[in-house]
Amino acid sequence: MKTAGMMVLIFATLCCAQDNSTFQPATTNVWGAEYPRVDSAGRVQLRVKAPDAAKVRVNFWSGPKGDMEKQPDGFWTITTPSLVPGLHYYMLVIDGAEVSDTNSQGFFGGGKYASAVEVPEPGSTYYSIQDVAHGEVREVWYNSKVTGSWRHALVYLPPKYGTQTKAHYPVLYLQHGAGEDETGWIRQGHANFILDNLIAAKGCKPMIVVMAYGYARRVGEPPDFTAKPFGSPEMMKAMQDMSAVFEDDVTQALIPYIDSTFRTIPDRDHRAMAGLSMGGMQTFQVTLDHLDLFSYIGGFSGAGGMLVLGNRKLDPKTDYNGVFADAAAFGKKVHLLWIGVGTNEPERMRAGLLRLHTSLQEAGIQHVFYESPGMDHEWQTWRRDLKDFAPRLF
Amino acid sequence: MKTAGMMVLIFATLCCAQDNSTFQPATTNVWGAEYPRVDSAGRVQLRVKAPDAAKVRVNFWSGPKGDMEKQPDGFWTITTPSLVPGLHYYMLVIDGAEVSDTNSQGFFGGGKYASAVEVPEPGSTYYSIQDVAHGEVREVWYNSKVTGSWRHALVYLPPKYGTQTKAHYPVLYLQHGAGEDETGWIRQGHANFILDNLIAAKGCKPMIVVMAYGYARRVGEPPDFTAKPFGSPEMMKAMQDMSAVFEDDVTQALIPYIDSTFRTIPDRDHRAMAGLSMGGMQTFQVTLDHLDLFSYIGGFSGAGGMLVLGNRKLDPKTDYNGVFADAAAFGKKVHLLWIGVGTNEPERMRAGLLRLHTSLQEAGIQHVFYESPGMDHEWQTWRRDLKDFAPRLF
8 A cells, every 4th residue: 555566455444343253363373362363365464562663564474564553552453465375474563673473473484483374275174183193293302423513303203103113114304494493394384284184094105204403504613694685695605505514414413313213214215305495405405415315305495496506507417416417317216306386486486496397307307396376485385395295205 | 770679771882892702692592693692690682673663671571671772773782780590581672562582582481482591500501401312302282072172292201212112101290380381391491401411310210201281271161361460360260260171181181192102100109290380280289189190299389379379378178178188198198299489489479389388387298398599480490490309209
């Protein structure tokens, strides 16, 4: 309503009170919080107390941004237009201070405990808890000689892991995006419920899923890419340098720890890696450097596209040490190469992945290319990615 | 500096730049955040961006509260006097809006993802990660017929649980306080590291620790005590009513789930319960109603004190169904009754627990009374409580 480029925001007013009856507190709220509320059309109502503020704005990262309206009681409110289903990160800006909404649970994204609202997808049950057997998510700490530190990871174990004590399982390493951490795939993505539901329906093999902390630095090395402008070439370079340390951590510390701690099938035929955004870039880097360790590869809205190749096509002869040079040999070695992107992702991200897809086609590299309809660079895309990817494994 | 009752806050100024060299980013910060910073004297520096705000305040829940100072660059800063060691919850108030500091990790407390800063305790290693064998923390979901819902709990398993597959273990049920949730004992309390370190030093028996979500309501029942004024008699009543549902959940759903899922020793001699604040009140309620299930009882800054008895003494003949009426019988049945409080806790809380302690003494009930020196109603008290309590179990 303020500028041509801004999505129109419809403010909640008294005249709309009759519509409010269908608004329900979001499942992502903290216990007892009445707001944010969501209606069946996917509209979101926010309500925030800021009695002395001059201006309060809301910023949905993949959605509307706009001013909230001050009410006489000192609360600020807004009703958004319909949002697509899924988990929507947002932040508030109160007199210039970017802050989380204390009504929302905190979800680690953008390098902070961000707010988010879950807009239900009508009829979708695949990523919510159902009356099926549940796996466990375990927090583990492993000592990494690469980083010289204890590192925290989450490990999903399939439902019968505890009772079928002779069974060994394949392993999927599943990575978060930049600004997120090892908790993202469980808390934002519901990866555990996606696996529970797939396994219950015999839609995928029972597997172990390892979610590691995707940042790493060697002892004595300075941090970090967080100080670089987000999306800048300097940040991309720093992210790749950091990922080289992460690569060593995964291959030299994490995999040995997982294989010695859990009943895995510790060979390349039973080891997969996938990740979203930065995690997809890291997946390509780790797996293509280590085809001795991995044979299933997934890049969710991130892979060898923009983050690595910039605006150019893949050169199968030279990129990634030439692993794509011999398509037949690659196809024999790699059981699955999977890349995905949402149809509504930002142009640069989307173009990079489409270019990678075309490059791979031209090089004769067999792969799956999946497009998440109507979705942006957001968790609903990555939930769908996992739902499509996991059944193809092992 | 503003009012007589307010703790004095020393603002960071250029003249103090030489002191800043000893300030280090807090371990509770998000990755890469330079603030909050802590020095060796326990002073805390905060820095928050709020360029258009007219007033920014900080509110340490068990510590200083006061105005921050605007700097020319749009950031607001403050340096606190020395804080006692431990985890200090705090919130910011930006033009009347109470919000978290995005530089801090989010810790669920006060019904929201609050900010906190860890002030190290010189020489203390018992609650930090050490080079010893680590247990695992597992996320589990159990279906409760009491609440008609899937409920989330965390379960600590001692280091050798996974390899000594014939061993069975005693169980400690360990509860959070009001406004916190099942994650508190791990994320704020470091209960897993406390147990790891005790077990490694043979300071306590290897045990399973179950941390449940302490809120519950029956299907169809309305929520909740959150709408009641905090600390009001209405809230206390609502909390007790809610705890009766939690009691059924623990005894009818959680314990059967734990005993059927993990290798426990499923009898009262190998089952303990403890909790902090509201969790201590719940512990007394659950265990004293179910001495058939429990034989070790811990109330950390909360028990049968103020929360249950108000300002009166315990009547051993009638309170808690008269379990304290026969001291000898009680002593035979209950292997440990443990209550603790910090020496600097709010007067009402402290007086209630001292009164309970005296009442128990007068009734001839053997128990341990522990005082955490110099500590308020805060996590450092409860970490110490667990360190004293766990070695006395089983």
